[in-house]
Amino acid sequence: MKKAIFTLTGAFVLAGMLSSSFAYADGPDWVPPIRDKLVKAECGACHLTYQPAFLPAKSWKKIMAGLDDHFGEDATLDKDAAQKIEAYLVTNSGRRKWNDSWGKPPIRITKLRWFVKEHRGEISRRAMKKAGTMTNCKACHLAAERGNYDDD
Ligand code: HEC
Ligand code: HEC
Incomplete structure (x- = not known):
């Protein structure tokens, strides 16, 4: 039951967040977790x-x-794996389409407006020291792999 409520809230928040050009005020407390093993293995090797x-x-x-130049790293994949991974990411992407009039599509979650707003003033020096960088979601969101960002 609790899970159902969580999921429902997540879906609701997600629907809300995706309806305002990714400039929504609040982050989602839940997103669908990744089920694809290939994506997990290849895109979870460094972060x-x-x-x-x-x-x-x-x-x-x-x-x-x-x-080939992924934030300064070479994360190249063979063609077959790359195609499969891209298909998964695109199929499960945020439902709201990016409108080119908003500028270039963002490649960092950590630069999205809601992300900055949601974390501003919320991070203790101790938590930041432990995480090292804001891209290290799991240091603070212990259930990040399950898509749960409401656990801190
Ligand atoms: C060889 C290591 C490596 C692999 C493999 C890798 N990444 Fe990254 N990724 C990085 C680094 C380094 C950064 C920048 C981290 C930072 O700024 O703290 C990054 C950042 C990102 C970011 C932006 C994070 C943010 O919001 O600031 C996304 C999105 C991302 N990677 C997606 C992927 C995807 C999708 C794959 C699989 C196709 C992948 N990564 C595989 C090293 C890797
Ligand atoms: C240094 C700790 C830290 C790191 C790293 C961090 N967060 Fe957070 N995050 C927080 C805190 C603290 C909050 C605000 C408290 C809250 O809303 O639960 C928060 C809030 C959020 C929220 C809103 C949750 C809600 O309930 O509305 C989302 C979504 C989120 N973070 C996603 C991420 C993602 C994705 C990453 C990595 C790219 C990340 N965070 C990295 C600490 C962190």
Whole structure:
């Protein structure tokens, strides 16, 4: 029952967040977890496997097109794996489409407006020291892999 309520709240928040050009005020407390083993293995080797619902389809396409220089790292994949992973990310991406009039599709979740707002003033020095960087979601959100961001 509790799970059902959680899921429902998550879906509701998600629907809300995706209806305002990714500039929504609040982050979702839950996003669907990643079920694909290939995505988990290849995109979870260096950091948390970020859930596709956090970014629109165009963002994932852009990220997948630039794996040879992925935030300064070479994250290149063979063609077959890359195609499968991109298909999964796009299929499960944020439902709201990116409109090019808003600018280039974002490739960082940590730069989205709701992300900045949600974390501003919320991070203790101790928590930041432990995490090292804001991209290390799991250091603070212990259930991040399950898509649960409401546990801190
Ligand atoms: C070789 C290591 C490596 C692999 C493999 C890798 N990444 Fe990354 N990724 C990074 C680094 C380094 C960053 C930048 C981290 C930072 O700024 O703290 C990053 C950042 C990201 C970000 C932006 C995080 C944010 O919101 O600021 C996304 C999204 C991302 N990666 C997606 C992917 C996807 C999708 C895959 C699989 C196709 C993948 N990564 C595989 C190293 C990797
Ligand atoms: C240094 C600790 C820390 C790191 C790293 C961090 N967060 Fe957070 N996050 C917090 C705190 C604290 C809050 C605000 C308290 C709250 O709303 O639960 C928060 C709030 C959120 C929320 C809103 C939750 C809600 O209930 O509305 C989301 C979504 C979220 N973070 C996602 C992420 C993602 C994705 C990453 C990694 C890319 C990340 N966070 C990295 C500490 C962190």
